[in-house]
Amino acid sequence: MSDSPAPLAPGSLAGKTALVTGSSRGIGADTARYLAQAGADVVINYRNKAPRAEKLATELRALGVRVLVVGADLTDPASVSAMFEEVAREFGALDILVLNASGGMESGMAEDYALQLNRDAQIRVLETAQPLLHDGSRVVFVTSHQAHFIRTAPTMPEYEPVALSKRAGEDALRERIPSLTAQGIDFVVVSGDMIEGTITATLLERANPGAISERRGAAGKLYNVSEFAAEVAQAAIDPVPADNTRLVGDISSFSA
Template identity: 80%
Template sequence: MSQPIPAGTLAGKTALVTGSSRGIGADTVRYFAQAGANVVINFRNKAPRAEKLAAEVRGLGVEALVVGADLTDPASVQAMFDDVREKFGSLDILVLNASGGMEGGMAEDYALKLNRDAQVNVLESALPLLGEGSRVVFVTSHQAHFIRTTPTMDAYEGVALSKRAGEDALRELIPGLAERGIGFTVVSGDMIEGTITATLLERVNPGAIASRREEAGKLYNVAEFAAEVAQAAVDPVPADNTRLVGDVSSFRGQ
């Protein structure tokens, strides 16, 4: 893996990434650790994988805390931040990466509960630990970010609408965050090769990935997109609080 943030840049800092036992979240943790940050690895039900990642990043000389939490359960979220406070005392970077809604067997309102309500609750629960100069990053997709103006696949529409609702709810908190000196950036990417969501969409719509890749010219892989997410936590906050990764012309009707 290349290293987007120079080694030592985040020395002494602590970063928490939700949903970080695998995929984009795990690679984001690796980039932060490579840059010297202590990391909090959050998972819902993949403890062995989270522990394996923790062992890997500890090999870089940083501390790693592994915390299982169901983000849709406020008590579970509070317990996670209590653990963070006990271990590190404060938090410098919060990446809201965990999302879902395409899983089978979930209640009808699960996507909204996870992608909107839980995101807001996680951020609000983290606030006592986030000081001036700290950063919050929310990870989304172009299919969700532009859903109000550009239709997406039927199979993904409910998730896209719930993630856009989450983004809107978080954006309402920006003025209050700014008053506390906390920067907030939305990172939006296209379909990411190798993610669970892309795999599920491909299953429902065979050829969807290839067709999107052709239209966009390039689709980022997990490591490439994670590098953008990690970079968003250290780069200056964009004026519109939005970092669009890759080509978006087909979403803007250009």
């Protein structure tokens, strides 16, 4: 994480509880940091690497907030149910749910793993969380321009299956907006370009050397992890934008 100032005012989320999926590292970890710095109690979710999640929890507890660490495989219904049962016991309700965890470029996974994680698991997490959400809660879904605009702007072949699965997840979540609105729950999609320093960027560069520098040249700037996480955290409190979509950075390459 960089030394840039926290994006949210200290105390602005005091008394709130936030769960960030995939928050033991990367964008998820920095988002959890920003929310905790603003006073929110935080649920750190991880799939593996418990020591890394616990290290972050120790850091955040030093800020004076409550932190719950819960390991869960989001593609496993029983694991997701167990996670929210623990959240319910600890906090009783959720004010902010950040759907950050995604993937699909990992090796050794099932052929449909990207769709399982980026669509099916996102819906599962939202539906399982919904009883804990309430009037005034907010759901934030994190995606990429390469996925958000995939139907009108082709992406690099190595990323296309992931992009298509993330767009499928976004579409499925958007179908829930009417039911969320009926509960008084806000929904926001945060879309950004390739993010410097993420696992996805590293895997893409490995599969297609020069891909990130080429994208950086086309965009003029690529956000780093902490910069983009600041946008995700801000999306948890800012007014809901038009079309429930917060576009981060230049989109000229995608909307032309």
